[in-house]
Amino acid sequence: MENKNFRFETEAIHSGYLSDEHQGSLVPPLYQTSTFTFASAEQGERRFAGQEEGFIYSRLGNPTVKILEDRMAKLEQGEAGLAFSSGMAAVSAVLTALTKTGDRILCSQGLYGCTYGLLQLLKDKYDIAHDFSLMSSKEILEEEIRPNTACIYIETPINPTMKLVDLELVASIANQRGIPVVVDNTFCSPYLQTPISLGCDVVIHSATKYICGHGDVIAGIVVGKSDFIQQVSRTTQKDIGGTISPFDAWLLLRGIKTLPVRMDRHCENASKLVEFLCNHPKVEKLYFPGNSDYVDDNKIMQKQMKKPGGLISFSIKGSKQTAQLFMNHLKLIKIAVSLGDAETLIQHPATMTHAVVPVEERRKMGIEDTLLRLSVGLEAWEDIQEDLEQALEKI
Ligand SMILES: Cc1ncc(COP(=O)(O)O)c(C=O)c1O
Numbered sequence: 001m002e003n004k005n006f007r008f009e010t011e012a013i014h015s016g017y018l019s020d021e022h023q024g025s026l027v028p029p030l031y032q033t034s035t036f037t038f039a040s041a042e043q044g045e046r047r048f049a050g051q052e053e054g055f056i057y058s059r060l061g062n063p064t065v066k067i068l069e070d071r072m073a074k075l076e077q078g079e080a081g082l083a084f085s086s087g088m089a090a091v092s093a094v095l096t097a098l099t100k101t102g103d104r105i106l107c108s109q110g111l112y113g114c115t116y117g118l119l120q121l122l123k124d125k126y127d128i129a130h131d132f133s134l135m136s137s138k139e140i141l142e143e144e145i146r147p148n149t150a151c152i153y154i155e156t157p158i159n160p161t162m163k164l165v166d167l168e169l170v171a172s173i174a175n176q177r178g179i180p181v182v183v184d185n186t187f188c189s190p191y192l193q194t195p196i197s198l199g200c201d202v203v204i205h206s207a208t209k210y211i212c213g214h215g216d217v218i219a220g221i222v223v224g225k226s227d228f229i230q231q232v233s234r235t236t237q238k239d240i241g242g243t244i245s246p247f248d249a250w251l252l253l254r255g256i257k258t259l260p261v262r263m264d265r266h267c268e269n270a271s272k273l274v275e276f277l278c279n280h281p282k283v284e285k286l287y288f289p290g291n292s293d294y295v296d297d298n299k300i301m302q303k304q305m306k307k308p309g310g311l312i313s314f315s316i317k318g319s320k321q322t323a324q325l326f327m328n329h330l331k332l333i334k335i336a337v338s339l340g341d342a343e344t345l346i347q348h349p350a351t352m353t354h355a356v357v358p359v360e361e362r363r364k365m366g367i368e369d370t371l372l373r374l375s376v377g378l379e380a381w382e383d384i385q386e387d388l389e390q391a392l393e394k395i
Helices: 008-014 041-048 063-075 087-098 113-126 138-144 167-177 226-240 246-256 259-278 297-304 320-329 359-364 381-393
Strands: 080-084 104-108 129-133 149-155 181-184 202-206 220-224 283-287 311-316 345-347 371-375
Touching: 008 063, 008 259, 063 080, 063 220, 063 246, 080 087, 080 226, 087 113, 087 149, 087 181, 087 202, 087 220, 087 226, 104 113, 113 129, 129 138, 138 167, 149 167, 167 181, 167 297, 220 226, 259 283, 259 311, 259 381, 311 320, 320 371, 320 381
Parallel strands: 104 129, 104 149, 149 181, 181 202
Antiparallel strands: 080 220, 202 220, 283 311, 311 371, 345 371
């Protein structure tokens, strides 16, 4: 295939793979093997010494996984990619690669619950502290970056409050100080947002979500500069070992082919449901990029996101029990954590994804007891709306 840059939709199907190199197989083959044989003892020695390219052992690299890594690097506009056995394996490999005892991590004011849990672990066991910041202006950022801030870690939209962080602003300030900016891009996928093109350094995905799209894989991806990816590959990934299985990589390659088509439909469905939920008398507040009360988020969205995405958070009038009652009345929509699947999923962050966050911290992050997060699926939006409607009627 000609070596040119194609549009996103085309790269999602073709990049990182040349069928000529694989017996003409249209679809990337699944190299379901733990190890690779060497032609001689000397070849094994050369491969271990890095003097000869080639695969050694699937924890250190695998051809099916490599196609996935190259494809994701292309889509995220980065130099190289690295795949992991889960999103959390990716997050922990990156954060441990970037920090040492005595450092601090500056984080967005709200993070996925297990990322919060990991930060606590780093603090308690290794004296790597963290600070939360709104990151809403140059002045705030300059004040909150400390001499020992080793990296900046951002979710945007933030899980589950959908608050946005201006990536260009953060990157411009961090770049001047040589502080790497890491972005968890799980909620957007590279189809909606490419943080590296805005000056950020590292992108992380829970590939379990939109990248997979079919709810049948747990996986993670990191994209960044080649040197950094090589460093993570040879240290925190190799020795801690959160390696993806070749079969899961193969499933992700299959999922990525339809990422743009799926994302368009997720976004279209979500916009329809936002209209409905916004006007419903039993809905207290609705959080959705481009439709939120957050000052400046509209501008940020226009600047860095192609579309607002497929996730909607909203709070129900009443109490935690009212929110739970509403969930229990849903018929089509499934009560489950995770997101980005074909099925519409609903979860209660305060008692599910963010249950590990202490209640005071949770409140600071804006996670009330009546808040629900809806991952809008690919079903007919009218059916999802009718299900929401009948359950709202019952509370
Ligand atoms: C924003 C975000 N980052 C990271 C993760 C962790 O990913 P995984 O569950 O694949 O380990 C999740 C999981 O829900 C998430 O929502």
